[in-house]
Amino acid sequence: MGWSRFFRRRYWDEERAREIQSHIELETDENIARGMAPEEARQAAHRKFGNVTFVREEIYRMNTIGFIESLWQDLRYTFRSLRRNRGFAATAIITLALGIGANTTVFSALDAAMFRPLPYRDPSRLVTIAWVAARGSAEQVTYLGGASLQEMENWRAQKQIFGGVEPFSLPPSTGVEEPVAMVYISAGMLDLLGVQPRLGRGFLPEEGLPGRDQVALLSDSYWVREFDSDPAILGKTIRLDSRVYTIVGVMPSDFQFPPGSKPNAWAPWTEKVESNPSIVARLRPGLSNEQAELEAALVSDRIHYSGRVPWAKMTPEFLPVSDRLNSWLGFNRNARTALLIMMGAVGFVLLIACANVANLLLSRGAKLQREVAIRSAIGASRGRLVRHFLVESMVLAAAGALTALLLTWWLTHAIPTLLPADLRRLFATYELALSKRVFAFTVVVTVLTCLLSGLIPAFRAAHGGVIGGLIGTGRTAGVPRATRRLHIGLQSLQVGLALILLCGAGLMANSFVRMTLTDSGFDTRNLCLVRVSLPQSFPKGPERQAFYDQLLSIVKTLPAVQSAILAAGTPTSLGFGTRRLFAEDALGAGAEPWGGDLLFVGADYFSTLRIPMVAGRSFGPEDRPSSPLVAVIDRRTAEHYWPGQSALGRRFRAGSGAPWVTVVGVVASVKTPSFTSPKGVQIYKPISQGDGVVGSNLIIRTAGDPRPVLAEVRARIADLNPGATVRTAATFDELYATMDAEAAATPRFYMILMSIFAGVALATAAVGIYGVLSYSVAQRTSEIGVRMALGATARDIRRLVMRAVLAPVCAGMIAGVIASLWLTKLLRSLLYQITPHDPLTIVSMAAFLLVVSLAASYLPSRRATRIDPMSALRVE
Amino acid sequence: MLQGTLDLLVLQTLVMGPAHGHTIAHAIEHRSENVLQVEHGSLYPALHRLEDRRWIASFWGTSENNRKARYYRLTPAGRKQLTEQIGRWDQLVRAISRIIRPATE
Numbered sequence: 001m002g003w004s005r006f007f008r009r010r011y012w013d014e015e016r017a018r019e020i021q022s023h024i025e026l027e028t029d030e031n032i033a034r035g036m037a038p039e040e041a042r043q044a045a046h047r048k049f050g051n052v053t054f055v056r057e058e059i060y061r062m063n064t065i066g067f068i069e070s071l072w073q074d075l076r077y078t079f080r081s082l083r084r085n086r087g088f089a090a091t092a093i094i095t096l097a098l099g100i101g102a103n104t105t106v107f108s109a110l111d112a113a114m115f116r117p118l119p120y121r122d123p124s125r126l127v128t129i130a131w132v133a134a135r136g137s138a139e140q141v142t143y144l145g146g147a148s149l150q151e152m153e154n155w156r157a158q159k160q161i162f163g164g165v166e167p168f169s170l171p172p173s174t175g176v177e178e179p180v181a182m183v184y185i186s187a188g189m190l191d192l193l194g195v196q197p198r199l200g201r202g203f204l205p206e207e208g209l210p211g212r213d214q215v216a217l218l219s220d221s222y223w224v225r226e227f228d229s230d231p232a233i234l235g236k237t238i239r240l241d242s243r244v245y246t247i248v249g250v251m252p253s254d255f256q257f258p259p260g261s262k263p264n265a266w267a268p269w270t271e272k273v274e275s276n277p278s279i280v281a282r283l284r285p286g287l288s289n290e291q292a293e294l295e296a297a298l299v300s301d302r303i304h305y306s307g308r309v310p311w312a313k314m315t316p317e318f319l320p321v322s323d324r325l326n327s328w329l330g331f332n333r334n335a336r337t338a339l340l341i342m343m344g345a346v347g348f349v350l351l352i353a354c355a356n357v358a359n360l361l362l363s364r365g366a367k368l369q370r371e372v373a374i375r376s377a378i379g380a381s382r383g384r385l386v387r388h389f390l391v392e393s394m395v396l397a398a399a400g401a402l403t404a405l406l407l408t409w410w411l412t413h414a415i416p417t418l419l420p421a422d423l424r425r426l427f428a429t430y431e432l433a434l435s436k437r438v439f440a441f442t443v444v445v446t447v448l449t450c451l452l453s454g455l456i457p458a459f460r461a462a463h464g465g466v467i468g469g470l471i472g473t474g475r476t477a478g479v480p481r482a483t484r485r486l487h488i489g490l491q492s493l494q495v496g497l498a499l500i501l502l503c504g505a506g507l508m509a510n511s512f513v514r515m516t517l518t519d520s521g522f523d524t525r526n527l528c529l530v531r532v533s534l535p536q537s538f539p540k541g542p543e544r545q546a547f548y549d550q551l552l553s554i555v556k557t558l559p560a561v562q563s564a565i566l567a568a569g570t571p572t573s574l575g576f577g578t579r580r581l582f583a584e585d586a587l588g589a590g591a592e593p594w595g596g597d598l599l600f601v602g603a604d605y606f607s608t609l610r611i612p613m614v615a616g617r618s619f620g621p622e623d624r625p626s627s628p629l630v631a632v633i634d635r636r637t638a639e640h641y642w643p644g645q646s647a648l649g650r651r652f653r654a655g656s657g658a659p660w661v662t663v664v665g666v667v668a669s670v671k672t673p674s675f676t677s678p679k680g681v682q683i684y685k686p687i688s689q690g691d692g693v694v695g696s697n698l699i700i701r702t703a704g705d706p707r708p709v710l711a712e713v714r715a716r717i718a719d720l721n722p723g724a725t726v727r728t729a730a731t732f733d734e735l736y737a738t739m740d741a742e743a744a745a746t747p748r749f750y751m752i753l754m755s756i757f758a759g760v761a762l763a764t765a766a767v768g769i770y771g772v773l774s775y776s777v778a779q780r781t782s783e784i785g786v787r788m789a790l791g792a793t794a795r796d797i798r799r800l801v802m803r804a805v806l807a808p809v810c811a812g813m814i815a816g817v818i819a820s821l822w823l824t825k826l827l828r829s830l831l832y833q834i835t836p837h838d839p840l841t842i843v844s845m846a847a848f849l850l851v852v853s854l855a856a857s858y859l860p861s862r863r864a865t866r867i868d869p870m871s872a873l874r875v876e
Numbered sequence: 877m878l879q880g881t882l883d884l885l886v887l888q889t890l891v892m893g894p895a896h897g898h899t900i901a902h903a904i905e906h907r908s909e910n911v912l913q914v915e916h917g918s919l920y921p922a923l924h925r926l927e928d929r930r931w932i933a934s935f936w937g938t939s940e941n942n943r944k945a946r947y948y949r950l951t952p953a954g955r956k957q958l959t960e961q962i963g964r965w966d967q968l969v970r971a972i973s974r975i976i977r978p979a980t981e
Binding site: 005012015016018019020022023025026027029048049050051052054055058059062 | 896897898901915916917918920921924925928939941943944945946
């Protein structure tokens, strides 16, 4: 069968018809010649020929591909019938578009953040080097940091492991939040990464030497933005980092380095720029990461590593650069958990949408009973009917998917402006885009949606018997029992899923509120912080401490100052550390080791900040450098390691071999930037035992408004050393406002997202309940009419109708509560001060859901009471 | 009629020269001395199939009694096909005769 015949089958049919016609005429002519009467001759010719239509059909079938032909018929029929039922079509398509769109959008974020490979040659072979102490033991600690020049040279010599080792460094002034303006990369870095500039050239080897390094590569976006894509840019100069650079090239638009960062420009790294650079290495071809680590363990003693700890054997670990969790991206485990949870949530939203559309299709299938009966009476097989209905749901799903893609396209452009800072940085690098993977995902989701929403209704609709369908029992018997059961099942599913999402949203909202209500843990009124940094030329060590001590004594003389102290940090700088606390005694050692940070403070730190002392003592003159090491810990840590017992006198250390430290006091926990993470320890050590730590944070408590004092202090600092820079001069209220805003941004974003999903789920479920009930009331009109005629009151009728809702709602809620108890555990890492099983949240969400369900069933039940018995019965 | 033999008969009929469907049907009947009765309608799907395989080609012409009719003629591929089919047919007939009259010598 040729395709040309397929596409011209109508032409061929006409052609054969003419031919057959001519055949019959020829035969008739002959019959007449034999002496028959014309009419008799014609009939004889027809008899001789056989069934003309049958022959034409046979030839037509030869010209077609049966499957495509009937699929085309189904499609055309579906389009016609959907055009006739615009309301039904619009409801189904919008529902599915929301469900699929939410999935596609979240998946495109997941795709961007987790699946897209880094834009380097063979990125899986690029690693960065970390050192692990006490590998495999409970006290394992991983150290990530820069490498000394000697360490880098040692690694470069390991040709059996690496194909190349190249350094880079970030400019020292870069804060965490600001976009990085410029990154220094070694001359060989681009070769190591396997990336070429889109314009111009990379760095020459001699440009990696001090004095020759005034050249720069521009990022594509910076070139477009600042230079209007000037093709003659090469050779021009640009001022970056207070120096003048000659532009030698422009990088491709997807280039990023370090991974996750798109600075404006790159300049050559030289030994003068940074003597402790980060390094990227490419594993030798054919060597797996594990093999490479084994090889490296063999030579690790010969590698000069400046960060060795005396108390444990240290071995190198190669962390793949493309592993987003270990990269410089700052895409942490929490963000990944959150994204996966959001993916799950939108999956539920889609399931609810599918259940809704399945309900719609079920009701519609019941309405089409007569048509189905006629079609099967004239020979349509069951499979053919099922396929017809599946085609209908496929058309709905496809239309939903197309709408969803438009929605996603718009959202991926709008989203980056709505994101909290950490995700915005992530997606500034991994641009959200409708990649091939996203399209493939959409196709898979669409097919699943079609099957999930269409399969059961299709079988159900195709099932109706010929006789029953033709007699049209629908009106008297109400909804068929099997259909009703399916409706109930689907409604229960919707209610259950909606409850899970509501519980998730409720927990996140609850946790968010607790987050914002958490106070600092000490008295921040009239308390302020001044941080001063001294120029690089200022001598290190004791001279610096002397400067700060002098500043402190000056500040103490100011009239409005009640007290002032120096500390090596502040509560707002606590909580970023990763060092872990290991207890000595059996009880404490049994607890999971928490990580956290420590702060070196003076004796009067707690009294000045008014951090309540819970037990024991603060530091005193007895804590000299030579006396036993002591520490004060916060209450939460004490309760975690030594529940129900006093922590005083207990000892802990930072790892096996590290010196033991004795707990002498317990203070209230304070709010730190990582306060939402439940496993943070707060350790205070006396600055006298700090081994030269400089107390450079000036904390001042004033009698009244601290702002005039701050101005005064600034002036005194300028007097004391004109080269000193005031980094911070703010009240703690201001510091906490900033910190809270940053800490809350991400939880707020997820809370809002989850609430939107839960809202959509709830609305969809309510629409589902409303739709099914309206349909069932319409089907039972005559039954209700009879009941009313026999004396049922409006209340009876309302109860009758609403009872139909209670069964699925209750079943769904029970299932939903059970599933919630199980599923919300996944939220644990995103929750603050609330257990995932918080009974109040679950009960109130269930109650809320019940109220919404009853509200959704109110209108149909009221409509039922308005039925006029006379006209309802007259229809029969 | 035996499955597939209609194709063979149609091709053989066209060896004499181009003919239209009506002629072909009658030719088969006459030359088999009315043993093979063709329902004329069943001829057309066969003609369609043969033309689809490019063993025959068709054109509109005028019949002997001045009616428009579609004529078929054998293509070179059809001629080759015919030789092959006749060979296969002869083989089949010989094989069947050997089975049903095993001891004629």
